Amino acid sequence: MFSKKMEEAFNAQINAEFYSEYLYLAMKSHFEELHLNGFANWFGVQVQEEHAHGMGMYDYVHERGGKINLAAIEKPELKGDDTVAIFEQVLEHEQLVTSKINGLVDVAEAEHDRAALSFLDWYIKEQVEEEANVRQLLATLKLIGEDKKALLMLDRELAARTFVAPVIG
Template sequence: MLSSRMEQALNDQVNAELYSAYLYLAMAAYFSEQNLEGFTHWMNMQSQEELTHAMKFYAFINERGGRNTLKTIEAPPATWDSPTAVFQAVLEHEQKVTSLINGLVDMALAEKDHATNIFLQWFVTEQVEEEASVNAVLQKLKLLGGDSGGMFMIDRELAARNSACPCAQPTP
């Protein structure tokens, strides 16, 4: 059984994951307006992945006898200065999510909630992968500067991303 403090923290994480999905969907819309279909596809996949993460937390709360309490999801930004600015924002956002996950792990350890700690380890590993994949794209974008030919090469590369989650893949 979850403590009330842990239950609240996990519910907050459901909200954070749903915000992440909403943020990446807003970024997909931005890229769609720029006619960067590969970037749009990548962000749609990222949004779907974040929805899957939210549902993992949601299901875990249920499995542990907790109560899911859904809250309002904050509106994300709608525009950015450039694709590089978008990926810089994604990296910063993923670093924030990593901090949130680490805080949950710290709480689980302090409460000696071993089941929650074990559950969270998947997310710890996932965040390492998230930050690395976003940083790889960001570094390529920084190397390009303003080279439009290189931008189209990256767009093609991002269009090839396959979803890691079992959910339906939206089309770009």
């Protein structure tokens, strides 16, 4: 049985995943305006990943017989316009998403919903990977500093990133 508490918690997380998609779309646009197409590509892949994460939860709620309640998505705001500040915001955001996923796990544990716990295990592992990837990029950006040539080399490297649809669950 899919409890009302689980349904509400999943709906809140679906909104958070789609907010992440929207935030990364704003960041993609920022880098497109700077003509840093590799960074824009990196964020484009993030947009696709966040959409897939939200839809994975959306499908799960339906599979469990729950009801989807879509709420308004908050307008994203960039906390800075330099590359390091943006990636610091990304790391902060991914840490927030991790805490929200952990909160969803807490609800599943309280509701004794083993199916939800099993499903959410993938998301927990994904968040570890997301945070690690952003930390690595942030460390690289801090090493680069003001070196424009190094920034352009990283931009070229990020242009090679492609979206691979996740197998969730």
